[in-house]
Amino acid sequence: MKSFFKQPHLLAAGIWIFTIALIGGLLTEIGPWYMSLKQPGWKPPDWSFGVIWTIIFIFSGVAWNIAWLSSNQRKEKIILSILFLLNGILNVLWSFLFFKLHRPDLSLIEAIFLWLSVFFIILNTASYARKASVLMLPYLIWVSIAMLLNWQIIQMNSAFIS
Known part of the structure; x- marks a missing residue:
């Protein structure tokens, strides 16, 4: 535990990822509006989303730490x-748009930027922290699946098609 606090970047990354997970979780309301949406039959069960996101956030925190420790350049650490x-901001924004504003159409547009943010983390870390970029692949895959689910929810619920 002593060495954990000697690594302020690790502590900061952990706090940031925990905060994003907490805010995203608080924004996620599985209430009457969500339950009334027509959804594709292949959608994973609602309970699995929390499990999947927990794993993704843990992998993200570990990836951030590996990349930070693998880099000797200040510029790389700043970009990272x-x-x-x-x-993190884009992750929370998606939850806000989808669950609070009830706008799957806007959340799908925002999800493109979320996907790109994960892609750029992978691209950025691939040259100096390959393990970190590999740890981010499940996140990229999950956001891709979530985008497809988001798209199909829009298609199945005509209120969002203009």
Whole structure:
């Protein structure tokens, strides 16, 4: 535990990822509006989303730490931190648009930027922290699946088609 607090970047990354997970979880309301949506039969069960996101957030925190420790360049560390901070903001924004504003159409547009943020983290870390980029692949895959689910929800619920 002593060495954990000697690594402020690790503590900061952990706090940031926990905060994003907490805010995203609080924004996610499985209430009457969500339950009334027509959804594709292949959609994973609702309980699995929390499990999947927990794993993704753990992998993200580990990836951030590996990449930070693998880099000796200040510029790389700054870019890495900006990418993870932006990714967290986009993650929360998706939940806000979908669950609070009830706008799957807007959340799908936003999801493109979320996907790109994960892609750029992978691209950025691939040259100096390959393990970190590999740990981010499940996130990219999951956001891709979520985008397809988001798209099909829009298609199945005509109120969102203009």
